[in-house]
Amino acid sequence: MTAVAPAAARRERILQEAVRQRLLDPEQSLLAGFVDLDGVAATARALHDAFPRSPEVPGALHTFAAKANCLVPVLRELRRQGLGCEVATAGELARARAAGFPAGRIVFDAPAKTRAELERALALGVTVNADSFQELERISRLLGERASRSRIGVRLNCQVGGGAIAAMSTATSTSKFGVPLTDPGNRERLLRAFGEHPWLTWVHTHTGSQGCPLDLMARGVAQAVDFADQVTAAFGEGRIAGIDIGGGLPVNFADDEVTPTFATYVEQLRAHAPGLFDGRYAVVTEFGRSLLAKNGFMAAYVEYTKTAGGRPIAVTHAGVQVATRTVFGPDAWPLRIEAYDPNGTARRDRPVRQDIAGPACFAGDLLARDRALPPLRPGDLVVVPDTGAYYFSTPFHYNSLPEPAVYGVRTGADGQTAFTLIRPAQDPWHLTERDGVNVLPEDPVPAGAGDAR
Numbered sequence: 087m088t089a090v091a092p093a094a095a096r097r098e099r100i101l102q103e104a105v106r107q108r109l110l111d112p113e114q115s116l117l118a119g120f121v122d123l124d125g126v127a128a129t130a131r132a133l134h135d136a137f138p139r140s141p142e143v144p145g146a147l148h149t150f151a152a153k154a155n156c157l158v159p160v161l162r163e164l165r166r167q168g169l170g171c172e173v174a175t176a177g178e179l180a181r182a183r184a185a186g187f188p189a190g191r192i193v194f195d196a197p198a199k200t201r202a203e204l205e206r207a208l209a210l211g212v213t214v215n216a217d218s219f220q221e222l223e224r225i226s227r228l229l230g231e232r233a234s235r236s237r238i239g240v241r242l243n244c245q246v247g248g249g250a251i252a253a254m255s256t257a258t259s260t261s262k263f264g265v266p267l268t269d270p271g272n273r274e275r276l277l278r279a280f281g282e283h284p285w286l287t288w289v290h291t292h293t294g295s296q297g298c299p300l301d302l303m304a305r306g307v308a309q310a311v312d313f314a315d316q317v318t319a320a321f322g323e324g325r326i327a328g329i330d331i332g333g334g335l336p337v338n339f340a341d342d343e344v345t346p347t348f349a350t351y352v353e354q355l356r357a358h359a360p361g362l363f364d365g366r367y368a369v370v371t372e373f374g375r376s377l378l379a380k381n382g383f384m385a386a387y388v389e390y391t392k393t394a395g396g397r398p399i400a401v402t403h404a405g406v407q408v409a410t411r412t413v414f415g416p417d418a419w420p421l422r423i424e425a426y427d428p429n430g431t432a433r434r435d436r437p438v439r440q441d442i443a444g445p446a447c448f449a450g451d452l453l454a455r456d457r458a459l460p461p462l463r464p465g466d467l468v469v470v471p472d473t474g475a476y477y478f479s480t481p482f483h484y485n486s487l488p489e490p491a492v493y494g495v496r497t498g499a500d501g502q503t504a505f506t507l508i509r510p511a512q513d514p515w516h517l518t519e520r521d522g523v524n525v526l527p528e529d530p531v532p533a534g535a536g537d538a539r
């Protein structure tokens with residue numbers, strides 16, 4: 087028998103305990119998400135350790151991109167681990183505040199910030215990265231009306247190109263994000279903006295995300311450092327306070343190995359953008375997926391199994407509502423699936439090819455197609471690893487499918503697994519409250535009554 091990897095053994099332990107405590111139950115609780123809070127803390131430490139800290143080079147401010155997992159207890163854990171928070175909407179800003187992040191450790195990036203959102207951010211003293219020349223003008227007018235403690239930067243689109251997933255590539259020549267630095271005239275226009283606006287003291291870039299090679303990301307950062315150097319040359323030392331290099335470290339969805347690591351990325355940054363670490367510029371980062379993805383999984387019951395056209399299909403309770411990207415973009419976002427018996431013990435029978443389907447009413451609602459797995463049976467559990475970011479924390483309300491419960495998991499010194507509720511499951515009978523209607527579950531209809539015959 088091959089040895090079980092520690093991460094897989096840990097999932098199995100958590101799953102068994104969740105079944106024992108009936109956090110997963112074939113009648114009551116068909117789907118749940120789990121966030122390994124010890125794992126989150128360890129990943130945050132790895133991030134801190136990867137970036138240089140010395141008397142000459144103060145440690146970076148690492149912010150967590152809230153969109154990757156915006157659940158307040160998760161944000162709170164990251165705050166305790168010394169991170170700040172990157173937000174892109176009023177809703178994410180509200181969550182960051184609720185998690186206790188001080189305004190000075192919140193960074194507000196977004197391409198469509200409203201006047202009211204900017205006013206609020208500037209009043210709070212949240213860092214703002216402007217996305218366009220028009221936004222810079224809007225900020226300039228707001229600062230004319232009222233002073234602010236906010237640090238203000240501008241997002242550069244360094245136009246270094248895209249990665250394997252077009253939707254995740256933010257530094258293509260026509261990307262909607264930032265000021266496109268290599269478009270004719272823009273570099274000069276942006277330099278003039280720095281000349282006109284003494285409050286403009288940061289540069290920001292985020293080259294992209296899943297699917298982007300590390301050297302592409304590092305080359306994007308190198309362009310941002312280069313531009314900062316140009317501002318410094320034009321207006322003097324100290325004119326640029328810092329560089330926000332964004333996030334985007336890709337995640338390995340193929341197995342439990344954490345690769346690439348933050349340390350590998352820092353090596354690439356040192357090679358391509360050595361000026362980032364020479365102590366002239368403060369550094370901010372905005373990682374999301376790489377901090378959370380591998381620290382979360384979801385588990386769902388198999389309700390039925392069937393065969394169609396010769397192919398076995400397991401119909402489960404996890405589908406498009408919690409794996410939206412995978413369902414709509416299965417080639418770009420493949421996920422692993424693991425098979426467990428009703429007690430949460432890994433099934434080890436000989437694999438057969440089968441489809442793993444979700445509960446929603448469209449044919450494409452599949453977690454995996456033609457996947458070799460031990461034969462699943464009704465009442466079994468499927469586990470979907472690597473879903474701590476952008477999956478169950480970001481539910482899609484198709485078919486009025488409710489949001490599943492999410493639990494935080496910690497392992498005590500005694501080896502005991504302890505759960506905390508991070509988000510309660512939505513009760514389907516209360517979904518109509520959002521429509522202004524309260525419906526109570528109907529009394530059971532007596533057998534035979536009202537049947538159409």
Ligand SMILES: *Cc1c(COP(=O)(O)O)cnc(C)c1O
Pocket residue numbers: 151153154172195292294295296332333334335372373374375376
């Ligand atoms: C989404 C996003 C991030 C985080 O990206 P990850 O790939 O999750 O690390 C960081 N910065 C900005 C501006 C983003 O839009």
